[in-house]
Amino acid sequence: MADQEELKLYGFWVSPFSRRIELALNLKGVSYEYIEEDLSNKSPSLLKYNPVHKKIPVLVHNGKPVAESLVILEYIDETWKNNPILPQDPHERAMARFWASFIENKILATASKIGLCKGEEKEVVILEFSEQMKMLEQQLNGKDFFGGDKIGFVDIVGIVVAFWFQINEEVLGGDVYTSEKFPGLFKWIGKLQEIDLVNKCRPPREKHLAFMLSLENVKRQI
Amino acid sequence: MADQEELKLYGFWVSPFSRRIELALNLKGVSYEYIEEDLSNKSPSLLKYNPVHKKIPVLVHNGKPVAESLVILEYIDETWKNNPILPQDPHERAMARFWASFIENKILATASKIGLCKGEEKEVVILEFSEQMKMLEQQLNGKDFFGGDKIGFVDIVGIVVAFWFQINEEVLGGDVYTSEKFPGLFKWIGKLQEIDLVNKCRPPREKHLAFMLSLENVKRQI
Numbered sequence: 379m380a381d382q383e384e385l386k387l388y389g390f391w392v393s394p395f396s397r398r399i400e401l402a403l404n405l406k407g408v409s410y411e412y413i414e415e416d417l418s419n420k421s422p423s424l425l426k427y428n429p430v431h432k433k434i435p436v437l438v439h440n441g442k443p444v445a446e447s448l449v450i451l452e453y454i455d456e457t458w459k460n461n462p463i464l465p466q467d468p469h470e471r472a473m474a475r476f477w478a479s480f481i482e483n484k485i486l487a488t489a490s491k492i493g494l495c496k497g498e499e500k501e502v503v504i505l506e507f508s509e510q511m512k513m514l515e516q517q518l519n520g521k522d523f524f525g526g527d528k529i530g531f532v533d534i535v536g537i538v539v540a541f542w543f544q545i546n547e548e549v550l551g552g553d554v555y556t557s558e559k560f561p562g563l564f565k566w567i568g569k570l571q572e573i574d575l576v577n578k579c580r581p582p583r584e585k586h587l588a589f590m591l592s593l594e595n596v597k598r599q600i
Numbered sequence: 601m602a603d604q605e606e607l608k609l610y611g612f613w614v615s616p617f618s619r620r621i622e623l624a625l626n627l628k629g630v631s632y633e634y635i636e637e638d639l640s641n642k643s644p645s646l647l648k649y650n651p652v653h654k655k656i657p658v659l660v661h662n663g664k665p666v667a668e669s670l671v672i673l674e675y676i677d678e679t680w681k682n683n684p685i686l687p688q689d690p691h692e693r694a695m696a697r698f699w700a701s702f703i704e705n706k707i708l709a710t711a712s713k714i715g716l717c718k719g720e721e722k723e724v725v726i727l728e729f730s731e732q733m734k735m736l737e738q739q740l741n742g743k744d745f746f747g748g749d750k751i752g753f754v755d756i757v758g759i760v761v762a763f764w765f766q767i768n769e770e771v772l773g774g775d776v777y778t779s780e781k782f783p784g785l786f787k788w789i790g791k792l793q794e795i796d797l798v799n800k801c802r803p804p805r806e807k808h809l810a811f812m813l814s815l816e817n818v819k820r821q822i
Contacts, residue, residue: 430702430735444694446701456690468678472666479668480652483705513652 385410386438388424390417392581392589394538395447396435401534401579402451406458410437448478451534464531477517477524478535485510485539493550504554511555514539515562522569529573533566540567541580549590607632608660610646612639614803614811616760617669618657623756623801624673628680632659670700673756686753699739699746700757707732711765715772726776733777736761737784744791751795755788762789763802771812 387403387410389396403410415424415434427436427443436443437450444453455463464471488507495503517524517532524532540563547555557564570576581589609625609632611618625632637646637656649658649665658665659672666675677685686693710729717725739746739754746754762785769777779786792798803811 430698439691442691444691444698446698449694449697449701452697453690453694456693468675469661469664469666471678472671472675475671475674476652476666476668479671 384438384440386413387411388413388415388421388427388436388438389434390415392586393434394542397579397581398447398534398537399435399437399450399454401537401576402454402463404575404579405461405463405529405534406454407460408454408458448482448535451531455531462530463534465525474525474531477514477532480510480514481532481535481539485514489543489546492552492554493546507554508559511539511560511563515560518562518566523566529570529576533570537570537576537580539563540570541586545583545587545590548587549594606660606662608635609633610635610637610643610649610658610660611656612637614808615656616764619801619803620669620756620759621657621659621672621676623759623798624676624685626797626801627683627685627751627756628676629682630676630680670704670757673753677753684752685756687747696747696753699736699754702732702736703754703757703761707736707761711768714774714776715768729776730781733761733782733785737782740784740788745788751792751798755792759792759798759802761785762792763805763808767805767809767812770809771816 385403385408387396387399389399389412391414400412413421413423415421417434420432424434424436425432427438428434428445431445433445435447435450436445437453438444439453439457444450451463464474485507488503488510491503492500492507514536521527523529524536543555547553580586607625607630609618609621611621611634613636622634635643635645637643639656642654646656646658647654649660650656650667653667655667657669657672658667659675660666661675661679666672673685686696707729710725710732713725714722714729736758743749745751746758765777769775802808
């Protein structure tokens with residue numbers, strides 16, 4: 379990065395959305411200043427840079443903010459062209475965007491419903507979640523990564539599936555998401571864990587688990 | 601388009617999502633075969649080409665399908681490079697994607713709630729809708745189009761705001777969306793209506809209104 383460039387990332391350590399951006403910037407080898415936000419008392423800078431959603435992550439490049447993780451990932455790939463995140467072929471790019479959107483708008487929406495419902499309704503949601511995860515798994519189709527032989531757009535967007543879902547299941551005590559049910563996805567998780575930058579850019583497992591357990595503990599008392 | 605190329609669009613005449621694709625292809629000057637789907641009895645081709653969502657629009661280019669309107673628009677812009685839909689500058693591209701996503705994931709979600717709730721809850725939803733629409737309107741900031749002096753990505757995604765919302769309001773008898781409340785957006789709608797291709801690619805107003813009235817009429821009887 380040239381000396382005159384200024385790059386700041388507003389994030390939260392346990393958020394998969396800002397972790398995606400950290401991972402992309404690290405894969406590009408771009409240096410940046412990281413600003414940890416207190417989500418219960420957001421900084422005036424965050425509110426200024428993302429007045430619409432008032433959420434992390436926000437990437438501020440030479441004073442210009444970009445919000446929303448999928449939009450930021452595209453911005454990073456277009457600004458720093460080394461180590462491409464998206465494929466080059468237009469149809470492959472479309473497929474990557476399609477499956478990223480599937481994770482973001484379908485799988486995450488269904489996953490968030492699991493903890494909110496009970497009984498028969500919960501079974502229906504779990505079935506829907508499992509079907510969506512199977513569809514995602516099929517896209518691996520023997521490859522190491524969704525991007526082929528190296529990590530790409532869908533893998534980066536998918537870190538939430540790779541590392542957050544297991545923690546949530548441990549906290550909630552479910553058996554929806556296991557290596558027996560999704561061997562392909564768990565093989566992919568193994569491949570991700572072989573990449574140092576991936577491990578560097580995700581929350582430390584025990585600290586992540588302890589944080590989610592304490593949140594759940596508070597939730598159960600109110 | 602070269603002779604050997606085959607381009608098919610599966611759509612539905614009253615859907616703003618497939619109309620977006622028609623508009624983009626027409627702005628590019630790309631010829632295609634249009635296939636009208638019967639949404640109550642979807643064709644085996646549609647189900648084959650979009651097995652995940654089973655929805656229109658699907659664009660099939662030389663046998664390869666692309667689904668989801670925002671993904672298709674990006675595909676079109678990357679495949680046919682004349683008359684760009686997205687700006688060239690990475691930050692302007694990010695802004696266009698941000699506001700397209702805002703229309704798709706925020707404004708449409710809020711708008712769809714208005715008809716579903718009543719009383720105080722409805723007032724809260726209408727207030728939220730109005731605030732979101734004001735934020736969108738501010739992006740015009742004196743320009744003719746969201747894309748500046750010519751139609752672009754946000755304008756194409758926004759045809760649903762320009763032409764569908766008025767029809768829905770006429771059907772439901774509301775006064776949420778008026779030129780008094782949103783003078784900037786209505787000026788933009790006027791500019792869109794000066795473009796022949798925009799008028800060609802949207803449903804004829806009276807036919808559209810009659811269709812929505814008949815749907816509402818059925819809904820009230822069940």
